[in-house]
Amino acid sequence: MLRFTDPSGNAIELVHGARPAGHAYVASREAGITGFSHIGLRTTDAARDEAFWTRVCNARVSDRIGTAPLLRIDAVHHKLALFPSAHPGVQHVNHQVAGVDDVMRAYYFLRERGVRIVFGPGRHPTSSAIFLYFEGPDGMIYEYSTGVRLIEDEASHRPRQFPFEPTSFCMWGSRPDIPEFRHK
Numbered sequence: 001m002l003r004f005t006d007p008s009g010n011a012i013e014l015v016h017g018a019r020p021a022g023h024a025y026v027a028s029r030e031a032g033i034t035g036f037s038h039i040g041l042r043t044t045d046a047a048r049d050e051a052f053w054t055r056v057c058n059a060r061v062s063d064r065i066g067t068a069p070l071l072r073i074d075a076v077h078h079k080l081a082l083f084p085s086a087h088p089g090v091q092h093v094n095h096q097v098a099g100v101d102d103v104m105r106a107y108y109f110l111r112e113r114g115v116r117i118v119f120g121p122g123r124h125p126t127s128s129a130i131f132l133y134f135e136g137p138d139g140m141i142y143e144y145s146t147g148v149r150l151i152e153d154e155a156s157h158r159p160r161q162f163p164f165e166p167t168s169f170c171m172w173g174s175r176p177d178i179p180e181f182r183h184k
């Protein structure tokens with residue numbers, strides 16, 4: 001493994017060959033999670049950190065919302081996204097779920113239990129994923145989403161520039177109650 005900090009000060013660990021736990025993960029509820037998919041990191045300088053991730057760590061820009069780059073390290077539209085902020089840190093954690101039924105079941109399940117829904121249900125025009133963002137007990141923002149776009153033809157892809165406004169985050173009209181999605 002290799003541990004380093006990005007230019008904003010986020011601690012990153014690159015790991016190879018992690019051994020599987022050897023026993024099945026049994027969740028308390030069948031949320032439909034198929035796997036971790038991406039992380040949103042706070043950046044204190046988006047252009048500087050984009051250069052770091054693309055030039056040093058071989059990430060590629062799939063799209064940008066304002067100055068915020070959505071970065072891929074494989075065919076998945078983004079595994080990392082950098083959102084401007086006054087300080088570093090994890091901005092949100094995304095898990096993919098199997099389908100739209102899981103997104104909507106989570107919405108009603110969480111709402112009924114008083115969990116704060118901070119964005120969605122909605123659809124990202126960038127990755128085309130259908131999403132739901134909610135706040136965990138420690139204030140961390142989590143996202144369930146499904147249908148994230150794959151970029152299979154690396155040679156022909158060109159990053160698109162989306163304006164920093166609510167319709168660039170949700171094409172259905174949902175408004176984010178997430179500071180980094182509301183302020184540049």
Ligand SMILES: [Fe+2]
Binds near residue numbers: 038143
């Ligand atoms: Fe996300």
